[in-house]
Amino acid sequence: MTRRIAVTVPLVALLAAGAFLSLARSGAGAPPSVGLIEKEFLFTPKDVVVGTGGIAFVVDNEGAIEHNFVLEAPGGKTVVQIAAIEPGQTARVTATLPSGIYTIYCSLPGHRDAGMVATLRVGP
Numbered sequence: 001m002t003r004r005i006a007v008t009v010p011l012v013a014l015l016a017a018g019a020f021l022s023l024a025r026s027g028a029g030a031p032p033s034v035g036l037i038e039k040e041f042l043f044t045p046k047d048v049v050v051g052t053g054g055i056a057f058v059v060d061n062e063g064a065i066e067h068n069f070v071l072e073a074p075g076g077k078t079v080v081q082i083a084a085i086e087p088g089q090t091a092r093v094t095a096t097l098p099s100g101i102y103t104i105y106c107s108l109p110g111h112r113d114a115g116m117v118a119t120l121r122v123g124p
């Protein structure tokens with residue numbers, strides 16, 4: 001089952017964009033973000049759908065032990081990763097993604113096989 005996740009743009013960014021429109025700023029502001037929760041031994045949500053382009057991953061370790069975050073492109077190349085997230089900590093990483101089906105997982109020994117893997121579908 002695929003669960004569609006709301007992609008949010010911070011209201012502050014929208015307000016700032018409007019406020020500075022008259023200054024012809026070219027910056028697009030913060031990218032949309034996707035929140036992921038890690039614990040033993042799963043990612044929530046397990047299926048994520050986003051649009052192409054810049055995306056920020058906000059990864060919250062709600063487990064009792066350390067985890068990490070790896071985003072793998074179709075074909076197996078690592079796009080971005082977060083080396084370690086301690087229990088109770090939140091980490092963030094951004095990437096610019098073309099269309100495709102990506103894999104998110106925790107690369108600590110045994111964690112992926114135990115269920116710490118999720119699918120990221122990126123489409124237009």
Ligand SMILES: [Cu+2]
Nearest residue numbers: 067106108111
């Ligand atoms: Cu892990």
